[in-house]
Amino acid sequence: xxxxxxxxxxxxxxxxxxxxxxxxxxxxxxxxxxxxxxxxxxxxxxxxxxxxxxxxxxxxxxxxxxxxxxxxxxxxxxxxxxxxxxxxxxxxxxxxxxxxxxxxxxxxxxxxxxxxxxxxxxxxxxxxxxxxxxxxxxxxxxxxxxxxxxxxxxxxxxxxxxxxxxxxxxxxxxxxxxxxxxxxxxxxxxxxxxxxxxxxxxxxxxxxxxxxxxxxxxxxxxxxxxxxxxxxxxxxxxxxxxxxxxxxxxxxxxxxxxxxxxxxxxxxxxxxxxxxxxxxxxxxxxxxxxxxxxxxxxxxxxxxxxxxxxxxxxxxxxxxxxxxxxxxxxxxxxxxxxxxxxxxxxxxxxxxxxxxxxxxxxxxxxxxx
Numbered sequence: 008x009x010x011x012x013x014x015x016x017x018x019x020x021x022x023x024x025x026x027x028x029x030x031x032x033x034x035x036x037x038x039x040x041x042x043x044x045x046x047x048x049x050x051x052x053x054x055x056x057x058x059x060x061x062x063x064x065x066x067x068x069x070x071x072x073x074x075x076x077x078x079x080x081x082x083x084x085x086x087x088x089x090x091x092x093x094x095x096x097x098x099x100x101x102x103x104x105x106x107x108x109x110x111x112x113x114x115x116x117x118x119x120x121x122x123x124x125x126x127x128x129x130x131x132x133x134x135x136x137x138x139x140x141x142x143x144x145x146x147x148x149x150x151x152x153x154x155x156x157x158x159x160x161x162x163x164x165x166x167x168x169x170x171x172x173x174x175x176x177x178x179x180x181x182x183x184x185x186x187x188x189x190x191x192x193x194x195x196x197x198x199x200x201x202x203x204x205x206x207x208x209x210x211x212x213x214x215x216x217x218x219x220x221x222x223x224x225x226x227x228x229x230x231x232x233x234x235x236x237x238x239x240x241x242x243x244x245x246x247x248x249x250x251x252x253x254x255x256x257x258x259x260x261x262x263x264x265x266x267x268x269x270x271x272x273x274x275x276x277x278x279x280x281x282x283x284x285x286x287x288x289x290x291x292x293x294x295x296x297x298x299x300x301x302x303x304x305x306x307x308x309x310x311x312x313x314x315x316x317x318x319x320x321x322x323x324x325x326x327x328x329x330x331x332x333x334x335x336x337x338x339x340x341x342x343x344x345x346x347x348x349x350x351x352x353x354x355x356x357x358x359x360x361x362x363x364x365x366x367x368x369x370x371x372x373x374x375x376x
Contacts, residue, residue, distance in 0.1 A: 013069070016365040021294035025064065025357040028287050028342035029057050029350065035271045036345050038250050039264040049264070049345060056347035060354030067358025072366065075359075076306050079130030083151065086123040089116035090158040105162045117159050117167040118348035122356050124155050125174055125313035132182035133306035145188055148179065166338035170320055172196070177316035178309045214335045231267065234259045235329050239273030239281075246277030264345040266337055269329040284343075288322050291357075298360045301367035311363050314356045 033053060040049045075082060092107055093116055105115050128151050131137070139145060152175040156168045176196065183189045204212060217229040225233055238254035241247070250256070252274035255263045260270045273281050295315040302308035318341055325340040327333030339349045 013365060016367070017068075018294055018298065018361055018364040020290055021298070021357060021361060021364070022064070022068075024287050024291040024294060025342060025354055026061065028284075028291065029060070029354070031272075031284060031287065032268075032340075032343035032350070033057065034249070035268055035343055036264055038252070038275060039255060039268060039271045039345070041250055042256060042258075052347065053345055053350070056350045057354075059347070060351040063351055064354040064358035064361070067355055068361035068365070070358075070362060072307060072310065072359055072362045075126040075310070076130045076133065079127045082123050083127035086116075086120050086127065086155055087158070090120055090155055092116070093158075093162060105164055115346070115348040117162070117164055118346075118352045119355075120155055120159070121167065121170055121174065121317050122314070122352055122359070124152060124171060125178070125310060125317065126359075128152055128175065129178055129182075129306055129309040129313060132178060132309055133304075139183055139188070140185065142188070142191075145179070145183065145192060148175065148182075149192070164337065166324070166336035169324070169336065170317060170338060173320040174313045174316050178313045181312045182305070182309050217335065231261050232328070232331055232335060234261075235267050235270045236331050238270040239330055242274040242277040242281075244278050246273075246275045246280055249275055251275060265339055266325070266335075266344065267329055268340055268344050269326055272343075273329070285326075288318075288341075292319055292322075295360050298364040301364050303367055307363045307366060311360055314360055317356065318353075 033050070036053050037050050043049065089107070093105060096107055105117060106113050107116060128148050131148050131151060132139070137144060137147075152171055156171045159167045159171065176192070179192055180189055183192075204215060217232055222229065234254055238252065238260055241254065242252075247253070252271060254260050255271045255274055260267050263270055269281075269284075272284055276283070292315060295311065295318065299308060299311040299315060302311050321338055321341045324333050324336055324338055325344075328335045339346060341353045342350060
């Protein structure tokens with residue numbers, strides 16, 4: 008039983024930041040789809056996704072997170088099955104096969120996979136029967152993440168694979184008992200990063216070249232980045248006003264409802280609106296770290312750290328690629344980009360953080376049970 012009532016231990020700023028960001032996203036999506044033929048449908052869908060996500064957030068906030076430790080193997084198996092199913096029954100769009108349908112519901116399995124892999128792999132690292140003092144034991148969690156990462160790469164979805172690597176790196180930092188183990192892992196990842204361009208698809212290599220030289224292909228691969236920087240810069244201090252952005256409203260910026268939705272905020276709300284958005288993200292990450300610090304057991308700490316890393320990586324890469332300081336990768340801006348799979352996953356992840364924070368008023372549980 009909780010030592011204090013739930014309404015005293017509840018992390019209100021974390022929940023408020025998540026809901027506030029989601030509402031901010033609705034406003035941006037409304038503007039981004041203003042001149043799209045089925046704009047009302049897209050906006051209505053996003054509202055529905057938000058309702059489902061908020062319900063999921065509160066359900067998970069009051070669900071003991073230790074249940075995910077006990078059912079880590081089924082959670083992992085379901086994740087692998089979903090990702091593998093994409094290759095056989097998946098729907099294709101924009102040159103990628105990332106979506107599957109269950110009746111009338113179409114979703115992107117790689118989005119919930121980020122949370123589910125975190126919950127499952129954290130259970131491996133928190134298992135008291137494993138001390139991870141032998142060098143080969145580190146291969147177990149690495150392999151557990153490598154399988155879903157490779158399935159995601161096959162779609163192809165480099166951005167999500169990088170998110171999974173970022174999550175793994177963070178939880179290994181918190182979980183490995185010896186510094187040289189983490190150093191060896193970082194060295195291996197660094198070596199892999201050096202040779203990785205040899206294995207990228209042609210359009211992915213072009214994006215990397217454009218990042219190094221934005222004028223490399225201004226009418227092709229560099230178009231999105233150039234127009235994105237123009238849109239954000241033209242917003243100046245206070246922006247052009249809601250629905251008044253020229254670069255976004257006239258369609259100069261591709262994917263401005265998803266990957267490049269930050270351009271809508273930068274152009275129409277300006278520097279002030281962008282800072283407000285980043286302030287909400289800072290609150291979200293700060294309250295997430297509070298959950299990390301409040302965790303009363305190893306599993307809770309690793310899960311919370313992995314979720315915070317997931318959010319931080321998304322924010323850094325998405326905003327960074329919009330303004331040209333990070334390579335262009337197809338990952339959404341948390342709570343803001345259009346898409347039900349992403350929004351529901353983000354809110355569900357916040358729900359897990361909320362429960363970890365509330366559990367801080369409990370005595371540490373024995374995970375061996």
